[in-house]
Amino acid sequence: MKIAKLLAAAAALALSASLAHAEIKKVRIGTEGAYPPFNSVDTSGQLVGFDIEIAKALCEKMKVECTFVAQDWDGIIPALLAKKFDAIVASMSITDERKQKVAFTDPYYLTPGNFIAPKDTKITDISPAALKGKAIGAQSSTTGATYLEDTYKGSDIKLYATQDEANADLAAGRLDAVLADKFVLYEWLEKTDAGKCCKFVGPDLKDVNPQGTGIAVRKEDNELREMLNKAIKEVVADGTYQKINAKYFPFPIN
Known part of the structure; x- marks a missing residue:
């Protein structure tokens, strides 16, 4: 009987995790739009740049619908915490001070x-x-x-x-x-x-940005952070990252 109960509990937990993962269908991404070539606004008013293309590639891997929100840099973390968007893809350096407020993915590029x-x-x-x-x-x-x-x-x-x-x-x-x-x-x-x-x-x-550049999410959004980490590994593994990198820089940045 105990084994049956344990198996039932495990199955329920797995189903719950699966449902939680399935709930993430749309992701709003905040970016600055004033930091070329990583993120900027083109003559037609569209957000463009390395960050934007990487974010779109990650969204494709995660099979989620993504929208972008432009936000002034000084207010970008408060806007994330206020749920104006779900993730910051804006060349944000990972720092211990910022980790007190938000959670970061693995770094998606390194820059001195x-x-x-x-x-x-x-x-x-x-x-x-x-x-x-x-x-x-x-x-x-x-x-x-x-x-x-x-x-x-x-x-x-x-x-x-x-x-x-x-x-x-x-x-x-x-x-x-x-x-x-x-x-x-x-x-x-x-x-x-x-x-x-x-x-x-x-x-x-190199000590200006020793931890690299990552994607910031709210601390409670661990599921999204894990999805993003998995997607980062996938775009590197299949060559998507390198193609985007080559479009903007004549040298690797990861």
């Missing part, structure tokens, strides 16, 4: 931080001592901003709502350098007229 400066800069050393008194910019509420505030206390740190605004001030001569994710800066330097003003300075800073 880098400084850029005008091509005629005299900066060769990017140590805190060498950049003391220099005006340095970063996008607010990013790992780059935190890294500057923690490490470059002697510099004049200026934070911006978007990466484009920081880059624009650098191009206009109002900053001595900008710190951001290497791949985002590469896009601006290589593919925009404004970026022709500037160049990378100093080595990669």
Whole structure:
């Protein structure tokens, strides 16, 4: 009798898990739309970029219907917690501070931080001592901003709502350098007229984003997080990830 009851309980638990999985048919994805080439808005008003294509590929693997919601970066985690959307696919670096509020998938790409400066800069050393008194910019509420505030206390740190605004001030001569994710800066330097003003300075800073970039979900949404992790492995295994990667970068980013 006890064995029969245990088997019945196990079957009920398996059915419950199956039903819970089946309940996830639609997923709303939040992204910034101001962080090219990862996420931006094209001339027709559509969200485009690496993050968007990866998200669509993951949704296809999960066999769910996905919609996208554009959200300002500073409010993106509060909007997730308020259930404006179900997951953040917006090049969000995984940090211990953010883990206190949300749960992350496995990283879907890895990126170091880098400084850029005008091509005629005299900066060769990017140590805190060498950049003391220099005006340095970063996008607010990013790992780059935190890294500057923690490490470059002697510099004049200026934070911006978007990466484009920081880059624009650098191009206009109002900053001595900008710190951001290497791949985002590469896009601006290589593919925009404004970026022709500037160049990378100093080595990669791998400790800016040591845990990589992941997808954030609410802590209670473990089923969705597990589905996303499985889908990430699948798009890498079948070559989908590499095709999307090659469309945006001439080098692997995972």
